[in-house]
Amino acid sequence: MASFIDFRNPPGSDRRADSAFRATSEPLWVRRMLIGIVLAFFILFLGLPLVVVFQGALAKGTEHFVAAFRDYDILHSVLMTLTVTLISVPANTLFGIAAAWSITRYRFFGRQALLALIDLPLWVSPVIGGLVYVLLYGRRGYMGPWLQAHDIKIIFALPGMVLATTFVTFPFVARSLIPLMQAQGCEEEEAALTLGAGGFQILRRITLPKIKWGLFYGVILCNARAMGEFGAVSVVSAKISGKTNTMPLEIERLYGDLLFADAFAVASALSLLALVTLILKTLAEWKNRRQFEAGQRALLEPTIEGATN
Amino acid sequence: MSKKRHILPGFHLSLGWTVTWLSLIVLLPVIALAGKTASGGWEHFWETVTDPEVVATYRVTFGISLIAAIINGVFGFLAAWIFARYEFPGRRLLEAATDLPFALPTAVAGIALTALYSPNEWIGKYLEPLGIKIAFTPAGVLIAMTFIGFPFVVRAVQPVITELSSDVEEAAACLGASRWQTLRHVVLPPLLPALLAGIIMSYGRAVGEYGSIVFISGNIPFRTEITPLMIVTKLEQYDYTGAAAIGFTMLAASLVIVVIGNKLQSWGNRFRKSA
Amino acid sequence: MSIEITSLTKNFGAFPAVKDVSLHIKTGEMVAFLGPSGSGKTTLLRIIAGLEFANHGEIFFDGENVTMKSANERKAGFVFQSYALFNHMTIFENIAFGLRVARRSKRLTNEKIRERVLSLLETIQLSGLENRFPVQLSGGQRQRVAFARALAVEPRVLLLDEPFGALDAKVRRELRAWLTEFHNKTHLTSLFVTHDQDEAFDVADRVVIIDKGTIQQIGTPEEVRSGGGNAFVRDFLAIDI
Numbered sequence: 001m002a003s004f005i006d007f008r009n010p011p012g013s014d015r016r017a018d019s020a021f022r023a024t025s026e027p028l029w030v031r032r033m034l035i036g037i038v039l040a041f042f043i044l045f046l047g048l049p050l051v052v053v054f055q056g057a058l059a060k061g062t063e064h065f066v067a068a069f070r071d072y073d074i075l076h077s078v079l080m081t082l083t084v085t086l087i088s089v090p091a092n093t094l095f096g097i098a099a100a101w102s103i104t105r106y107r108f109f110g111r112q113a114l115l116a117l118i119d120l121p122l123w124v125s126p127v128i129g130g131l132v133y134v135l136l137y138g139r140r141g142y143m144g145p146w147l148q149a150h151d152i153k154i155i156f157a158l159p160g161m162v163l164a165t166t167f168v169t170f171p172f173v174a175r176s177l178i179p180l181m182q183a184q185g186c187e188e189e190e191a192a193l194t195l196g197a198g199g200f201q202i203l204r205r206i207t208l209p210k211i212k213w214g215l216f217y218g219v220i221l222c223n224a225r226a227m228g229e230f231g232a233v234s235v236v237s238a239k240i241s242g243k244t245n246t247m248p249l250e251i252e253r254l255y256g257d258l259l260f261a262d263a264f265a266v267a268s269a270l271s272l273l274a275l276v277t278l279i280l281k282t283l284a285e286w287k288n289r290r291q292f293e294a295g296q297r298a299l300l301e302p303t304i305e306g307a308t309n
Numbered sequence: 310m311s312k313k314r315h316i317l318p319g320f321h322l323s324l325g326w327t328v329t330w331l332s333l334i335v336l337l338p339v340i341a342l343a344g345k346t347a348s349g350g351w352e353h354f355w356e357t358v359t360d361p362e363v364v365a366t367y368r369v370t371f372g373i374s375l376i377a378a379i380i381n382g383v384f385g386f387l388a389a390w391i392f393a394r395y396e397f398p399g400r401r402l403l404e405a406a407t408d409l410p411f412a413l414p415t416a417v418a419g420i421a422l423t424a425l426y427s428p429n430e431w432i433g434k435y436l437e438p439l440g441i442k443i444a445f446t447p448a449g450v451l452i453a454m455t456f457i458g459f460p461f462v463v464r465a466v467q468p469v470i471t472e473l474s475s476d477v478e479e480a481a482a483c484l485g486a487s488r489w490q491t492l493r494h495v496v497l498p499p500l501l502p503a504l505l506a507g508i509i510m511s512y513g514r515a516v517g518e519y520g521s522i523v524f525i526s527g528n529i530p531f532r533t534e535i536t537p538l539m540i541v542t543k544l545e546q547y548d549y550t551g552a553a554a555i556g557f558t559m560l561a562a563s564l565v566i567v568v569i570g571n572k573l574q575s576w577g578n579r580f581r582k583s584a
Numbered sequence: 585m586s587i588e589i590t591s592l593t594k595n596f597g598a599f600p601a602v603k604d605v606s607l608h609i610k611t612g613e614m615v616a617f618l619g620p621s622g623s624g625k626t627t628l629l630r631i632i633a634g635l636e637f638a639n640h641g642e643i644f645f646d647g648e649n650v651t652m653k654s655a656n657e658r659k660a661g662f663v664f665q666s667y668a669l670f671n672h673m674t675i676f677e678n679i680a681f682g683l684r685v686a687r688r689s690k691r692l693t694n695e696k697i698r699e700r701v702l703s704l705l706e707t708i709q710l711s712g713l714e715n716r717f718p719v720q721l722s723g724g725q726r727q728r729v730a731f732a733r734a735l736a737v738e739p740r741v742l743l744l745d746e747p748f749g750a751l752d753a754k755v756r757r758e759l760r761a762w763l764t765e766f767h768n769k770t771h772l773t774s775l776f777v778t779h780d781q782d783e784a785f786d787v788a789d790r791v792v793i794i795d796k797g798t799i800q801q802i803g804t805p806e807e808v809r810s811g812g813g814n815a816f817v818r819d820f821l822a823i824d825i
Contacts, residue, residue, distance in 0.1 A: 025394065026488065035397055038388045045456055046409045049421035052431060056424060095330045102323040106315050114327070120335055123567040124560055125517030127537040131544065131556045132338030135345045140549050142341055166334055189317055190635050191668040193655040195682030195737055199318030205685070209672040221411070228414025230520035235541060248416035248520070255420050255524070264424075267417040274412035281412070282405045316635055316655065 053271045056264030068265035073242040077250035077266070083158065084233075084246060085226040088166040093219055096173025101207070103174075104181040105189070115178075121170045129167040130235025133160055156238035161246065164232035169222045176218030180211055180288065217284035224277040228270055339560075346557040349550030357554040362530055363539050369526075370536040371562070373447055374515035377454035382508040385462025386500075392463070393470035407464075410457045415520025422453055423525045445527030450535065453521040458511035465507030469500055469577065502577030509570035513563060585646050585740035585773050586611045587632065592641030594627055594797075601627040602638070603797040611646075612771035616778055616788035620820065624797035625777045626665075626745055632775065633743050634658045645740065661739030661772075665746040667730040669718040675729055676701055676714035682737035704732040707766075724755040728762075744776035748783060760787055781821055785809065793817050 025031070057065055068074055099118060103111060121129060135141045137154040147154060154160045188210065192202045208215070230248040238244045241253050247266055254263035346354060357363065391397075392404050410418065425431045426443035433444060443449045473496065481491040519537040526533035536559055543552035587609040594602040601624045609615055617625040630636040632643060634655030642651045650658050659682075670678050677684075679701045683692055692700070705711045708728040718726055727747065734742060747763070748756040764787055767774055778784050784791045785805040793800040793808065793816075800820075801813040811823045 031391075031395055034387055035391050035395060038384065038391055038403070039399075041384045041388070042403055042406060045459065046406055048425055048431065049413075049418060049456070050409070052421045052424045053417060056421075091330075095327065098323040098326040099331075101319065102327050105317050106320050106324070108320075108324070114331070117331055117335055119567075120339070123513050123517070124563050125519060125537045125540075127517075127519050127540050128342070128556050128560060131540055131552055132342050134544055135549055135553055136338055136341045138549065140547060142344070163334070167338070170334055186317060187664055187666060187668040188670055190655070191662070191664055191670075191733075192681065192685070193317065194633055194635070194658075194660060194662040195685065195733065196656045196659045197681070197685040198656060199322075201685045202317070203319070205681070206670060224412050228412075228417070230414060230416040230419075231518075231537065234520075235544060248414050251416045251420060252524075260424075263420055267414075267420060270414045270417050274409065274414070274417075277412045278405050278408060281408065316637070318654065318656075 050271060050275075053264055053267045056260060057268035059264070060261040064261055065265050065268075068262045069269075071262070073245070074250060074254075074262065074266060076242045077245045077247045078269075080158075080161075080244065081227050081246040081248075084161050084165050085223060087162045088169055088226050089219065089223050091166060092169055092222055093173050093215070095170070096175075096177055096218055096222075097215070099174040100177035100181050100211075101203075103178055105186055118171050118174050121167050122175070126168050126229065126231030127235055129232035130164045132167070133163050133236055137163075155236050156244065158244070160236035161233050161244065164236045165226050165229050168229050168232045169226045172222035172225065173215065173218035176214050176221065177211055180214040181207075184210055213284050213287040213290075217281060217288055220277055220280050220284060224274060227273060342553055342556055342560065345550055345553035349554060353550060354554045357551045358558050362534070363536070363555060365531040366534045366536040366539050369447065369450060369533060370516055373450050374454050374458075374512050377451055377458055377515050378508045378512035380451075380455050381458050381462050381511045382504060385459060385507060385511070386466055386504055389463045389467035389470055393467050408460050410459055415457065415518070416524070418456055418521040419453065419524030422449070422456060422521065426452060426525065444525050445529065445533065447533055449525040449527070450522055450533055453525050454515035454518060457518050457521055458515045461511035461514060462504065462507035465503050465510065465574075466500060469503040473499065499577075502573050506570050506573040506577060509566060509573060513566040513570065516566065517559070517563060587741065587773065587775075588644040588647070589632070590642050590644075592628070592631060592638045592643070594624075594631060594636060594638045600797050602631065605641070605794075605797070605799055607792065607799065607802070609773065609775065611773055614767050614774045614776075614787060614789045616776055616784035616791045617794055618778055618781060618784040618791050619794035619800075621779060623794045625794045627797075628794070629743050629745055629775060629777050632741075633660045633662045635662070659737055659739055661734035661737070661742040663727075663730045663734050663742070663744045663747055665749055667718075667726045669726055669729060669733070671718050673717075674714065675705075675710070675716050675718070675721070678718065678729060679704055679733045679736050681733065686737070700736060701732075704736055707735075708732045723751050724759060727751065727759060740773065742772050742774040744774065746778060747776055748778070748780070756783075763787060793820065795820070 026034070069078075099114075102108075103115060134155055137143050137147060137160065139148070139155070141155070154163070188206050189202050192206050197205070228248055229246075230252070233246055234249055234252070237246070237249055239249055239253070241250065245253060247270055251263050251266050251270075254260075254266065349357075388403070388407065392400060392407075423444055425433070426436075426449055427433045428437045428442065428444070433442075436443060441448075443452060477495055478491050481495045482488075486494070517537065519535070519541075522535055523538060526535065528534055528538060536555065540552045540555050540559070543549075543555065587607075589605060589607040592602055592605045593600070603624075605628060617628060619625045627636060631638050634650075634653060634657070638651070642649060644650065645658070655662075670681065673681070680697050683697045683700065686692070701714065702711070705714055708731060710725060710728060710732075713721070713725070718729070721729065748759055751759065760783060767787075776787070785808075788805065790802060790804055791808050792802050793813065795816050801808055801817050803812075808817070809821070809823070811818060813821075813823075817823075
């Protein structure tokens with residue numbers, strides 16, 4: 001009998017575990033192969049581009065890298081990126097909270113249409129995000145003559161870049177809050193209401209603490225997209241280095257001028273931003289899932305509670 | 310006497326702010342797009358969108374995006390499967406890295422991919438002796454489109470795999486099904502809608518993509534030019550109605566893509582609820 | 585506080601949840617809304633609290649028409665079925681919430697708030713747990729915190745939605761006895777929703793039997809149990825005649 005068992009499961013092998021899994025999982029060699037394929041894909045498509053960026057940034061040595069960020073035009077592009085982001089992200093955050101509140105807390109006519117319109121910038125080409133503002137405010141756009149008569153410049157200037165960035169980052173905060181607030185329900189808000197709390201008190205004391213990680217998540221994504229936007233902004237910017245170039249546009253300019261090390265230096269700064277975004281996003285997802293589940297648990301609890309008492 | 314009141318306060322304030330901001334940022338500009346398109350007249354519209362150079366860009370934008378979406382379907386599905394089912398060192402790192410194409414600015418991706426695949430560069434120099442050129446060819450466009458569309462399939466499929474309870478697989482195994490039969494008849498059918506939805510979303514993203522492609526494609530007319538580039542070109546020539554016509558066409562195409570994607574997703578959710 | 589309800593009707597879309605309900609509740613009474621699930625009893629309670637608004641009919645608190653007043657103006661002490669405790673706040677802050685959000689002119693000092701909360705914690709026999717969070721409490725403890733939170737603002741009426749529904753048998757009995765004792769001491773007008781007839785008969789002064797959004801019978805537990813009701817009531821209470 002012992003030899004039979006030994007024959008099936010020689011000591012020191014994990015074949016016993018493997019055969020137990022066989023019915024509901026793949027054989028070990030298949031699993032290893034699949035992991036290998038996916039790993040190769042990740043290295044080739046996601047890992048290498050990052051390596052190239054940092055290698056390219058340091059190709060001419062760290063001194064050159066540091067010097068790049070002393071260059072006036074490059075510094076100015078950093079300033080432009082920060083300015084555009086600092087306007088559009090808070091605006092879209094306020095919008096996102098208001099939109100999520102109205103969509104998840106009330107039933108009203110046109111709610112679905114509102115949801116669909118909020119999503120629109122997510123699925124159209126970013127170039128269209130720039131195009132629409134040129135058609136409105138550009139020299140030959142609908143408002144063009146009036147703007148020119150009053151000497152207001154929107155297209156090829158900061159306001160246009162802010163508008164285009166706001167367009168492409170429009171849905172991020174709202175989209176990350178809506179499912180969360182839907183899952184959490186509004187019972188805690190109702191409880192606060194019966195205790196005499198007003199609208200802003202409910203928002204500040206109950207809702208915002210409940211959604212803070214979802215909000216953080218949305219703001220992080222919104223910020224990353226705002227700082228990195230290229231297509232929409234390139235249409236509405238005059239693309240003048242040192243004046244209306246954001247960092248992504250400056251990368252294009254430097255790359256076109258064959259100043260590769262400088263282009264990659266700017267790119268490495270944006271890549272670092274992307275990496276930080278990914279880390280914070282993973283953290284927020286983790287925290288958010290707990291808030292999300294706590295919300296769902298609170299809804300389910302009365303039916304499964306009791307036994308713990 | 311009919312009373313319609315909202316329970317929680319803030320209805321008018323929050324909805325008012327939402328609608329105002331939405332109108333200013335999205336609705337009004339999109340109406341302007343439709344208006345400008347219409348102002349050019351039907352003939353001008355048709356002439357613009359059927360111009361041979363523009364038509365050539367459709368082949369690149371809508372054709373190569375499709376290949377990229379299918380590649381992402383295969384690798385995205387595999388990645389979602391191993392993330393959901395296998396435990397191995399580095400899994401969390403890979404999971405977090407999946408969203409890199411969302412987070413990395415497209416211009417950065419553009420120059421990085423170009424540097425990778427140009428002749429004499431990292432990968433390009435090994436391919437060149439074999440007679441394979443990637444940068445400044447349609448293959449380069451394919452690489453960029455695959456890169457930016459990758460996360461969609463993983464994000465669409467992985468939650469559904471996680472939700473699939475393994476007891477149906479155990480049941481199938483007890484009924485004598487081989488692992489392959491179980492996968493084929495029990496596991497894959499409920500995943501199919503999510504997989505297709507992910508592929509469609511990845512397709513939609515690749516169709517609209519601009520930043521990462523214009524660097525690696527070289528923008529060769531009739532060969533690697535993409536439709537969004539045509540919009541930019543028309544705008545540079547101050548041809549607003551022409552740009553609007555192409556923009557409107559792309560908007561309509563994207564709308565069709567997203568509607569199909571949503572339909573697939575709700576079809577898939579039907580499966581999930583019954584599971 | 586007395587409550588007067590006149591021909592109240594509430595529709596959810598085409599579905600009538602409450603149909604032409606009229607009811608008078610005397611000051612200090614303890615009344616149970618008893619009925620099967622989906623009968624509209626919870627909706628009725630929520631309309632009284634101001635958490636739903638009726639399509640027709642009016643509500644008076646002590647003769648004052650509150651029909652169009654919002655929930656935060658009515659300040660009925662509402663205890664939710666799932667407790668709806670604020671999970672991100674301590675037990676102390678949960679109970680203190682209603683006092684902290686009061687209008688500045690009526691707001692108590694921090695010291696007074698502390699005093700009131702600690703005395704309420706004593707009332708609900710949870711002294712010493714003020715710094716815990718809701719998730720760290722058992723179901724019965726959470727239920728009592730929800731009571732205390734509602735009581736902190738000194739409501740004129742207490743509205744309880746399935747107050748014992750989520751608890752196991754032993755805790756239910758204890759809480760039931762505690763609630764009866766509390767009511768005997770304070771004579772706070774109280775309405776509670778239940779689907780459990782033993783609970784209704786045991787605790788309430790009067791029982792309102794509701795089905796399909798309309799009142800089937802109102803009476804003291806003895807009257808209702810004696811079998812004078814209609815066919816639905818007899819069937820629901822399983823009274824054999």
